[in-house]
Amino acid sequence: MTEAGAALVDEVGFDQLSMGLLAERLGVKTPSLYKHVANQADLAHLIAVLAMNELADAIRDATQGRAGRDALVAGAEAMRTFVREHPGRYAAGNAAQITGQEDPLLPASGRVMASWTAMLHGYHLDLDQEIHALRMLRSTLHGFGILELDGSFQVDTSVDDSFTWVVDFIDHGLRSLPEAKARPLQSASGTDSD
Structure with missing residues (x-):
């Protein structure tokens, strides 16, 4: 049922999700869906x-065996x-929103x-740089993806070229950072080891 719901929202939009519409698509009565989900x-x-x-x-599949710019390009294109x-x-x-430690969304988001x-x-970033880089990637690629999806890029210039330019710009910025020193090893307790 989750797969059917996912296919439905890809077709009609997440904001149009309803139990009635899903039941109609599955050819069942709406109350039968509540055997599988609470609401x-x-x-x-x-x-x-x-x-x-x-x-x-x-x-993961796109970036497997790649590093640096190759991994960045492949991961960005995959997203x-x-x-x-x-x-x-x-x-x-x-x-x-993650609802607690037992929520399966927690490990999924972590993946x-x-x-x-x-x-x-x-890119050999230190921990602080890595956090900033992750936030920058998510913000930039999410924003680009949503704007593209909404048809917001109206200027008559190739969106593919713009995407390549953005990814190249990110790569240049990441490579311009001072290379991080090796991270200290963490012991099982989470403290720095000697």
Whole structure:
């Protein structure tokens, strides 16, 4: 049912999700859906978990075996493609809030961040730089993806060229940072080791 809901929101938009519409698409009566989910919010949350896992997989698969600019380009393209091909589930993933330590959205979101962190590994950033870089990547690529999806780029210049320019600019900025020194090893207790 989660897959069907995800396909539905990709088609009609996340804000149009309803139990009635999903039931109609599945050819069942609406009350039968409540055997699988508690309510529409529960369904939306399950779609968000699915979306974050799929996005993590897409970025991971695209960047596997790559480093530096190659990983950046591949990861950025994977995210852009995911947003274009799955706009409803991407919106669900961004709208969802983690409800606690047992929420499956927590590890799913962590997988997305781990994919981006691995992608940035080739830039040898220190921990503070890495956090800033992750926020910058998410903000820039999310913004570009949403603006493109909404048809907001009206100037008669190739959007693909603009995307390449943005990614090249990010790469140049990351390479211009002073290379980080090796990070201290962490012991099992989380304190710096000698």
